[in-house]
Every structure is written in C-alpha cells, then in structure tokens.
Amino acid sequence: MSCLTFVITSYGTSHSVSVSEILAVRELDVGGGTNDDGRWQKMPQKLTEAYPYAFTVSYVERARQHRWRCSDVTFHCSDGVLRQQWIQTIREQLTALTSRPKHLLVYINPYGGKQQGECIYEQKVAPLFACASISTDVIVTEHANHARDHLKTEAELKKYDGVVCVGGDGMFSEIVHGLVSRTQRDNGVDQNSPEEKLVPCSLRIGIIPAGSTDCICYATVGINDPVTSALHVIVGDSQPMDVCSVHHNNTFLRYSISLLGYGFYGDVLADSERKRWMGPARYDFSGFKTFLTHHHYEGAVSFLPATDILGTPRDKTRCRAGCFICQHDGQLYSGDSPEESKTAPDVSDREYEVGWGVVRGKFLAINAASMSCACPRSPMGLSPAAHLADGTTDLILVRKCSRFNFLRHLLRHTSKDDQFDMTFVEVHRVRRFRFTPRHCQNDSELDLRENGKQLFSQICRDHPACSCSPAYSSWNCDGEILPHAAIEVGVHCQLIKLFARGIEEQPLFEDLANPQCAL
Numbered sequence: 001m002s003c004l005t006f007v008i009t010s011y012g013t014s015h016s017v018s019v020s021e022i023l024a025v026r027e028l029d030v031g032g033g034t035n036d037d038g039r040w041q042k043m044p045q046k047l048t049e050a051y052p053y054a055f056t057v058s059y060v061e062r063a064r065q066h067r068w069r070c071s072d073v074t075f076h077c078s079d080g081v082l083r084q085q086w087i088q089t090i091r092e093q094l095t096a097l098t099s100r101p102k103h104l105l106v107y108i109n110p111y112g113g114k115q116q117g118e119c120i121y122e123q124k125v126a127p128l129f130a131c132a133s134i135s136t137d138v139i140v141t142e143h144a145n146h147a148r149d150h151l152k153t154e155a156e157l158k159k160y161d162g163v164v165c166v167g168g169d170g171m172f173s174e175i176v177h178g179l180v181s182r183t184q185r186d187n188g189v190d191q192n193s194p195e196e197k198l199v200p201c202s203l204r205i206g207i208i209p210a211g212s213t214d215c216i217c218y219a220t221v222g223i224n225d226p227v228t229s230a231l232h233v234i235v236g237d238s239q240p241m242d243v244c245s246v247h248h249n250n251t252f253l254r255y256s257i258s259l260l261g262y263g264f265y266g267d268v269l270a271d272s273e274r275k276r277w278m279g280p281a282r283y284d285f286s287g288f289k290t291f292l293t294h295h296h297y298e299g300a301v302s303f304l305p306a307t308d309i310l311g312t313p314r315d316k317t318r319c320r321a322g323c324f325i326c327q328h329d330g331q332l333y334s335g336d337s338p339e340e341s342k343t344a345p346d347v348s349d350r351e352y353e354v355g356w357g358v359v360r361g362k363f364l365a366i367n368a369a370s371m372s373c374a375c376p377r378s379p380m381g382l383s384p385a386a387h388l389a390d391g392t393t394d395l396i397l398v399r400k401c402s403r404f405n406f407l408r409h410l411l412r413h414t415s416k417d418d419q420f421d422m423t424f425v426e427v428h429r430v431r432r433f434r435f436t437p438r439h440c441q442n443d444s445e446l447d448l449r450e451n452g453k454q455l456f457s458q459i460c461r462d463h464p465a466c467s468c469s470p471a472y473s474s475w476n477c478d479g480e481i482l483p484h485a486a487i488e489v490g491v492h493c494q495l496i497k498l499f500a501r502g503i504e505e506q507p508l509f510e511d512l513a514n515p516q517c518a519l
C-alpha cells in the first residue's frame with residue numbers, strides 16, 4: 001500500500017497517511033487565511049512568508065470507539081510549480097484507486113428512527129461526498145417498499161458504482177431485496193426454489209445509520225455514526241456478507257441479513273410496530289412487556305449443522321476486519337485441494353443434505369443470527385462469535401424456563417458473560433434449518449391463524465397474567481414481520497457486499513490538531 005509520509009514540523013514528529021485513506025487534495029489560498037470550507041487556519045507568519053504556496057490534504061483519522069473523522073493537513077511550498085506537482089501526483093494516485101465509487105444512488109428513508117434521515121444526509125454525508133468528488137442521485141422515499149421496487153424494476157444500475165441507504169435495518173433490507181431480486185431476474189434464477197444457488201450482487205451497498213437498531217451498520221463498522229459510514233463508502237471498502245433466504249412451501253418469503261427471531265423477538269416486534277410513534281424507545285417498552293408475558297411456543301426445529309468449518313459459536317475470537325475465517329468462506333480445508341477451496345458451500349450443495357439434527361420442545365425464543373447482531377443495546381450481540389461472511393448462521397434455541405432464568409439470559413447480552421452457558425440454551429452453527437410449529441400440520445396454517453387461533457393469541461397477549469401461551473408467534477426478519485410460522489431457511493455465502501471492512505482492532509490515539517507541514 002502506498003503511503004504519503006509528511007513531517008509535522010511544529011511537533012517534530014512524523015505521521016504517515018496511506019494514500020488509500022486520503023479523501024481529497026485542494027489548493028489553499030494562504031493570503032486569504034481560510035480553507036475551502038471557511039475554517040480559519042492558524043499559520044505562523046514566518047512559515048507563510050517562506051512557503052507561500054499551500055495545499056490541503058483531507059484524510060481519514062481514527063478516533064475512539066471505531067469512529068472515523070475527516071482531518072486536514074496543510075502543506076506549504078516555496079513555489080507554485082512544486083505545489084502543482086504535489087497536487088497532481090496525489091490526484092493521480094487517488095484516480096488509480098479503482099475500488100472507490102464515483103457515482104452513487106442514494107435512498108433516504110425520512111420515516112425511520114427519529115425521522116432525521118434527510119437532515120443527517122444533508123448535513124453530515126453530502127458535504128463529504130462532494131469533497132471526495134462523488135456524484136449522487138438522491139431519492140427520498142415516499143412509502144414503504146419504494147426503494148425496493150425502484151431498484152427491482154426501474155433503476156439504471158449500470159450508471160452507478162454502489163447504492164447507499166440512509167435508514168435502519170428495515171431500509172437496508174429493502175435495498176437488499178431490490179438488488180438481490182433484480183440480480184436473480186437478470187440472470188434467470190428462480191427465487192422460489194429453496195435449493196437454487198443465487199447469483200451474487202455486483203453493486204456494493206453503503207449504510208448511513210438513521211434507524212432504530214442499526215445493527216447491520218454497528219456489526220460491520222463498530223459504531224453507528226453517519227460520518228464514519230460515509231468515510232467507509234468514500235475509501236471504497238468492501239465487506240462480503242451472508243444472506244439467508246426464507247421460504248414457505250417452496251414459495252420465497254424474504255431475505256434476512258441479521259436476525260431471524262421467533263418467540264421473544266417476534267413478539268417484541270409485533271408489539272412495537274403498533275408503537276412506532278415512540279421512536280427507537282418502542283423496543284424497550286415492548287421488550288419489557290414481552291418479557292412479562294413470558295410466552296413459549298411449541299414446535300420442531302430441524303437443522304443441518306456446518307460440520308466442515310473453522311470456528312464454533314462458543315469461540316472467544318471475534319469476526320474482525322480481514323477475518324481469516326471469512327476470507328476462506330468459513331471452510332476448514334483451503335488451498336491444497338483446488339476444487340474444494342474454490343467453491344463456497346452453499347444451500348444448493350446436495351452433499352450437505354446429510355446429517356440433519358432435530359430438536360422438539362417448548363421454546364421462549366428461536367433465533368438465527370447470520371452475524372453477531374451487535375448493536376448499542378447489546379454491544380457483543382446475540383451471537384458474539386458469529387461471522388459476517390462464512391456461509392453459516394448461528395441457531396440459538398432458548399427452551400422454556402423460569403422468568404428469572406430468562407432474565408439472566410437476556411441480561412448477559414448486555415455484558416461480556418456467556419449467554420449460551422445456561423442449561424436451557426443451545427446453539428448450533430448451521431447452513432440450513434426448518435421450523436414447524438406444533439399446531440401446523442398442513443397448508444391451512446394461515447387460515448387457522450386468521451381465525452380462532454389468532455384471536456386466542458390476542459386475548460392472551462392482552463392478559464399477561466394468563467398462564468396459557470398462544471399457539472403461534474411471528475418471525476422477526478431484520479425488523480419485518482413474516483406472515484408464516486413454518487419456514488425453511490438457507491444461508492447464501494457472501495451474496496452481497498457492503499461499503500465496510502468489518503470492525504477494526506482498536507488503534508492507539510494521537511492528537512494532531514490542524515497540522516502544518518513544510519515541504
């Protein structure tokens with residue numbers, strides 16, 4: 001990686017910036033004393049006299065908790081020709097970085113989170129894209145599924161180097177559905193077949209967090225911060241991600257990237273949707289209420305364990321930037337046997353159809369986490385050792401237990417304690433799974449739900465003191481409710497790519513305010 005190294009004379013220390021982390025370079029009018037953005041430059045008189053020709057380099061600076069900031073360093077030259085040579089050379093180096101996007105399609109959900117999407121984009125993100133000479137087409141959505149349908153049918157995707165969504169996990173899910181469906185249609189792939197091998201999407205997706213949970217951003221960047229996310233887009237990062245497909249009776253329902261949760265998380269979501277006016281706090285309210293109702297659900301979970309992989313859900317190591325396991329698609333054997341290593345295991349690989357396991361019983365929660373699902377509420381996540389791009393999902397089964405024990409389990413999500421180290425919890429790293437609720441024997445499941453059983457569920461939900469449990473919960477699929485309880489799920493290894501790099505290990509910090517350098 002090429003590095004621009006500069007000496008900071010005022011401190012007598014040296015500091016290097018990788019070209020890949022330079023955002024832009026521009027001339028500076030020393031006489032005027034201000035930057036392009038109007039910020040006042042403090043320049044010693046002697047320096048400006050001896051070196052009157054200046055230029056400013058904007059680059060990525062790392063701050064605490066995985067936060068990135070745009071910093072400026074100003075260089076002073078003794079003559080104008082030298083300055084032009086420097087500016088031209090840096091611009092040539094930046095142009096050679098082919099992974100950087102030049103033209104982006106941006107969707108803003110004005111309705112997600114605290115309804116600040118437009119303001120966040122205009123104030124924090126658009127100026128950075130402009131500084132990095134990225135042009136954009138911006139669409140503020142007018143209704144749910146606007147972005148999904150636009151991507152699926154209308155958007156001229158060839159014009160763009162990526163798609164950016166400003167919103168939460170639900171908005172990101174819309175973008176994924178639009179892009180994945182469009183890619184399958186363009187390649188003649190039938191999404192309704194659970195066995196079908198899907199074609200990966202070529203366009204990368206950027207997430208500017210402006211939703212309620214924003215767990216996909218948090219788990220891929222390490223923080224929910226619009227500026228940090230915008231900078232990851234500008235430098236052209238690329239992080240592959242697994243995607244789960246969800247089917248019911250050979251009919252495609254949805255894709256899931258983070259959490260598929262039945263029981264507790266399904267009930268929290270169903271209740272919280274009626275309280276959207278509360279904003280992100282709706283999850284705390286509904287979470288507490290759902291915890292008090294303490295409903296369990298009966299059924300059978302069958303699953304195909306990923307036995308041929310590196311890593312387990314109980315590992316102490318974490319998926320981080322440059323993760324070794326994800327680089328090898330999670331496979332145990334790589335390198336020596338070319339055929340084995342080239343093909344990522346996928347839901348369509350028949351050889352994996354052997355060795356299914358089955359667990360029957362009463363469950364408080366059935367969760368599938370294709371990634372850690374870390375978020376501000378749970379900084380380690382639902383499955384702290386899950387990988388972003390290993391072709392597996394962690395299936396977490398929480399059996400019926402006392403309220404006290406369930407509370408202990410939930411509270412462990414907020415600390416470093418192991419939430420799986422409890423007798424009523426089991427976790428399996430799987431490639432596929434199915435769930436069949438006990439009362440679901442055939443296709444009439446939905447009819448039943450819409451009639452008597454649904455009514456029964458509602459009565460029980462409204463009377464938490466009642467000791468009986470409803471027959472069905474709902475699936476929470478990245479924050480959207482699924483209409484079916486009986487589902488079949490398969491993981492598609494690295495189907496999409498984000499403008500992210502995974503969570504970086506924490507660096508040491510230096511405080512370099514407004515450095516000035518002589519060349």
Ligand SMILES: CCCCCCCCCCCCC/C=C/[C@@H](O)[C@H](COP(=O)(O)O)NC(=O)CCCCC
Nearest residue numbers: 168169170211212213214215283287378413478479
């Ligand atoms: C009594 C203490 C309880 C503490 C429990 C903490 C556990 C939190 C784990 C959260 C996992 C979140 C997984 C992500 C799900 C999102 O996809 C989804 C939609 O997000 P968004 O579109 O941005 O709103 N969010 C949820 O389903 C919220 C679940 C909150 C549960 C309390």
Ligand SMILES: Nc1ncnc2c1ncn2[C@@H]1O[C@H](COP(=O)(O)OP(=O)(O)O)[C@@H](O)[C@H]1O
Nearest residue numbers: 112113141142143144167168169170171211212
């Ligand atoms: N303009 C709009 N009006 C209403 N709903 C929208 C609009 N644009 C997107 N949506 C929907 O809003 C829902 C929530 O969006 P999201 O950005 O995830 O916010 P939150 O994190 O608060 O749930 C998603 O289901 C998405 O489809």
Ligand SMILES: [Ca+2]
Nearest residue numbers: 242370387392
């Ligand atoms: Ca995974």
